[in-house]
Amino acid sequence: xxxxxxxxxxxxxxxxxxxxxxxxxxxxxxxxxxxxxxxxxxxxxxxxxxxxxxxxxxxxxxxxxxxxxxxxxxxxxxxxxxxxxxxxxxxxxxxxxxxxxxxxxxxxxxxxxxxx
Amino acid sequence: xxxxxxxxxxxxxxxxxxxxxxxxxxxxxxxxxxxxxxxxxxxxxxxxxxxxxxxxxxxxxxxxxxxxxxxxxxxxxxxxxxxxxxxxxxxxxxxxxxxxxxxxxxxxxxx
Numbered sequence: 001x002x003x004x005x006x007x008x009x010x011x012x013x014x015x016x017x018x019x020x021x022x023x024x025x026x027x028x029x030x031x032x033x034x035x036x037x038x039x040x041x042x043x044x045x046x047x048x049x050x051x052x053x054x055x056x057x058x059x060x061x062x063x064x065x066x067x068x069x070x071x072x073x074x075x076x077x078x079x080x081x082x083x084x085x086x087x088x089x090x091x092x093x094x095x096x097x098x099x100x101x102x103x104x105x106x107x108x109x110x111x112x113x114x115x116x
Numbered sequence: 117x118x119x120x121x122x123x124x125x126x127x128x129x130x131x132x133x134x135x136x137x138x139x140x141x142x143x144x145x146x147x148x149x150x151x152x153x154x155x156x157x158x159x160x161x162x163x164x165x166x167x168x169x170x171x172x173x174x175x176x177x178x179x180x181x182x183x184x185x186x187x188x189x190x191x192x193x194x195x196x197x198x199x200x201x202x203x204x205x206x207x208x209x210x211x212x213x214x215x216x217x218x219x220x221x222x223x224x225x226x227x
Contacts, residue, residue, distance in 0.1 A: 035216070037161075044221040045153070045161065045206050061215045062117075095160055102151040102166035103208075109160055 002026040004034075004096050004107035011113045012086050019082035020110045022096030029077035030054035033099035036070060036081050039109075040092040050099060051079055086114045118142055118211040120219035127225040132197050136222045138207030139189040146183050148210040150190040155204045155221075164205075165192060194224075202226045 007021040022034065035050040049060040053072040060070070072079040079096055091114045097103035119141040128134040138150065150168050153161035163172050165181035168190065178195045190209075194201055207219040 037218075044204075045155075045208075045218040047208075047216040047218060050216075059215070097161075101149075102163045102172075103153070103161070104163055104166075104172070106160040106162070 002098070002105045004098060004105055006094075006096060006107035006110045009111040009113070011115070013116055014086055014088055014114055016086050016114075017082070017084050018086055018112065019080050020094060020112065022079045022081075022107050024077045024079070024098070027098075030074050034072065034079040035097050035099050035103060036068075036079075037095045037097060037103075038064075038092045039095065048081070048094075053077075053079065086112075088114050088116075090114050118209075118217055120207050120209060120217055122205075122207060122219040122222045124220070125223040125225065127227060128197055130197050130199060130226055133193060133195040134197060134224065136192045136194075136205055136207075136224070137189050138191070138219050139187065140209070143188075143212060144185065145188045145190055145209065146185045147212075150181065150183065151208045152179075152181055152190075152192045153206045153208065154201075155206065157203075161206065197226050199226050 003025045005023045030053045033050045033052050036048040038046045048064045049070050051058045051070045051072050053074045069082045093109045095109045096107040098105040121139045152165040154164045155161040164179045169181040180193045182191050204221045206221045
């Protein structure tokens with residue numbers, strides 16, 4: 001069974017750093033792109049970027065380029081999304097999803113709350 | 117930047133048919149595949165249509181997708197509406213420069 005399991009909810013202060021994770025299982029992790037999607041409170045889905053764990057090829061949406069870093073460790077089948085300095089506007093639910101033509105499997109989401 | 121525009125909300129009665137549109141801002145929407153996702157409150161999205169008109173296994177055939185090149189739009193049609201279909205629906209396609217793009221989402225109310 002294909003599963004993407006994300007790390008738990010985080011509460012951070014503005015200016016702090018954060019790295020959230022997405023662990024894949026039940027399929028060849030290095031053979032599918034993994035994407036990250038943001039959903040701000042009460043808002044729609046926003047595609048942030050993708051990574052191919054097989055060679056770490058990474059693409060970013062222009063809206064998120066320079067704001068976040070996407071990485072992966074294929075040895076432990078885990079993708080990451082990280083921030084070096086969080087802002088209150090980063091408060092959102094973040095989903096990882098496998099790119100299998102469509103976003104065919106999704107993680108359960110990680111809620112990130114940034115508040116002073 | 118390429119954008120996909122959806123109606124903010126639609127509503128229809130159980131048993132009826134509803135169509136949700138998704139209009140591309142530029143280029144030809146037929147040039148790249150369109151996907152549709154359903155998101156129920158408190159849950160992650162799931163795919164109901166991929167590659168314009170394909171249904172994943174487990175999605176009932178009440179869900180169908182189509183492309184209309186003349187209006188540069190994609191449509192998701194749900195027939196025989198059930199209360200369980202009440203959710204947010206998002207279309208998704210690609211910008212010619214590569215990034216994936218989501219529509220703003222449509223809230224479907226079945227009442």
